[in-house]
Amino acid sequence: xxxxxxxxxxxxxxxxxxxxxxxxxxxxxxxxxxxxxxxxxxxxxxxxxxxxxxxxxxxxxxxxxxxxxxxxxxxxxxxxxxxxxxxxxxxxxxxxxxxxxxxxxxxxxx
Amino acid sequence: xxxxxxxxxxxxxxxxxxxxxxxxxxxxxxxxxxxxxxxxxxxxxxxxxxxxxxxxxxxxxxxxxxxxxxxxxxxxxxxxxxxxxxxxxxxxxxxxxxxxxxxxxxxxxxxxx
Numbered sequence: 306x307x308x309x310x311x312x313x314x315x316x317x318x319x320x321x322x323x324x325x326x327x328x329x330x331x332x333x334x335x336x337x338x339x340x341x342x343x344x345x346x347x348x349x350x351x352x353x354x355x356x357x358x359x360x361x362x363x364x365x366x367x368x369x370x371x372x373x374x375x376x377x378x379x380x381x382x383x384x385x386x387x388x389x390x391x392x393x394x395x396x397x398x399x400x401x402x403x404x405x406x407x408x409x410x411x412x413x414x415x
Numbered sequence: 416x417x418x419x420x421x422x423x424x425x426x427x428x429x430x431x432x433x434x435x436x437x438x439x440x441x442x443x444x445x446x447x448x449x450x451x452x453x454x455x456x457x458x459x460x461x462x463x464x465x466x467x468x469x470x471x472x473x474x475x476x477x478x479x480x481x482x483x484x485x486x487x488x489x490x491x492x493x494x495x496x497x498x499x500x501x502x503x504x505x506x507x508x509x510x511x512x513x514x515x516x517x518x519x520x521x522x523x524x525x526x527x528x
Contacts, residue, residue, distance in 0.1 A: 346522075348458070349519075350516060350517075393458070401463045402460040402473075402474070403458070403517065
């Protein structure tokens with residue numbers, strides 16, 4: 306199976322909060338990342354969290370890390386139609402490569 | 416300050432031909448990473464290079480694929496004798512150091528007919 310796992314699809318209404326979940330396997334990962342990919346485009350780094358942190362907030366984004374359960378989540382407050390995209394969680398391995406999940410498609414309904 | 420640049424953005428090849436994908440890292444970055452994204456999948460690490468050196472090629476297929484990052488010029492990912500299964504988006508990322516943030520290019524979408 307995948308080293309990093311994510312749910313495939315999430316649908317929310319505009320203005321609601323979105324929560325995208327991810328589980329990873331390597332407890333030695335130093336950084337965990339959330340990337341956004343819009344159709345036909347490259348990856349945009351949204352935010353990241355260092356492994357000794359529990360939470361990080363950046364404007365509408367909140368990242369929660371449960372290191373014991375190897376669970377990472379991304380919460381997007383006041384979700385907008387422009388947030389519709391694929392969201393990838395990734396963990397750093399050995400400092401030089403990223404291991405990605407398969408991505409969660411977020412669809413925002415107006 | 417230009418970001419990571421990749422060209423071509425789209426590449427069509429027939430089976431058996433060669434594909435050359437180019438990546439110019441961000442200014443000041445000397446670390447380059449190549450990833451492959453198959454349809455409806457996440458990105459898979461292929462190779463990590465610094466100038467003139469391959470540091471980690473654990474994700475590269477053993478045959479037909481090679482990568483280089485010369486002292487001058489862009490990094491090149493070369494696929495010889497392409498097959499249909501090579502059709503994918505190939506992304507390059509660069510960073511200023513091994514543990515630094517990786518910035519991604521827009522990708523090259525390879526289609527093998």
